[in-house]
Amino acid sequence: MKYIDELLKSLYVMASMVEARDPYTGGHLWRVSQYSRLLASSHGLPDTDVARIALGGFLHDLGKVGVPDAILNKPDRLTDEEYAVIKTHPEVGNRLLSEHPLAQLARAAVLSHHEMPDGNGYPHGLTHANIPLDARIVGICDAFDAMTSNRPYRRGMPVEKALSIIEENLGRQFDPELGTLFLELGRAGALAPVAGHTEPGIPVQECPMCGPTIVVRRRNKAGDLVYCRNCGGEAEVKSVGKIVSIAPTGRKGRTEDLQPEADMDLIDALIRETVRHIDSLEQRPRRGLTRWFRRYVTEA
Helix, strand or coil, X not given: CXXXXXXXXXXXXXXXXXXXXXXXXXXXXXXXXXXXXXXHHHCCCCHHXXXXXXXXXXXXXXXXXXXCHHHHCCCCCCCHXXXXXXXXXXXXXXXXXXXXXXXXXXXXXXXXXXXXXXXXXXXXCCEHHHCCHXXXXXXXXXXXXXXXXXXXXXXXXXXXXXXXXXXXXXCCCECHHHHHXXXXXXXXXXXXXXXXXXXXXXXXXXXXXXXCEECCCCCCCCCCEEECCCCCEEEEEEEECCEEEEEEEEEECCHXXXXXXXXXXXXXXHHHHHHHHHHCCCCCCCHHHHHHHHHHHHHC
């Protein structure tokens, strides 16, 4: 059903445009979605649940649309007042989703991914099993990616250090069973194809001038020009075999070059992946997707 595809696409596009505001988080939503898919699948969940949780992982930061740029892109640590603004984003995201026909698919991940088993999370201070499964999974994956990615005020840490921090906080910040499984995935190398990438096969590229992420897309070829949304610097895509890199040109992008945009090729690929997971249990093509859609629209 094309209608279902378009509804899914609208969710992915909304989230992508929110992420495009932040010059440091290019690829964060894709990485959290993929980590969430791996963790949910390894936990033995049905493919339909895996597809839902992966979608929630991509949409979890939707509410950051309500956070001012001055706070979102602050190069220093946040004040208590600024952090209080950041903490509003789960409820803002939930409100933003509220009128969408597929809101129920992502609501748990969007609203509760910062809840913690010890009750010290937000926005509602939920504990242990009161935190929805989707949120427990996405929360681990979000924290891991935040720790291993560069931010305006610090460099990302090595994967093993981030895994050790998760291990130290099992039962407090992170669900103990799911967190232990995530540690096993990480130490087995299962997270490596995702960590440090903005999409499959494309390592994170940093602006040579100021440090934030410059997004290189799968459609980009050697010689294409890409831009830093922080300083406006222009860089040229280089390619040596399968290795992607960029080199500064010394020029600045025009206003139209610096406008945020959603990666429609990646979004289309994610939708195909979602549909494949759902239809894998059905003999008739698209029948599984239709049932999945009706289930959540009915509950919304």
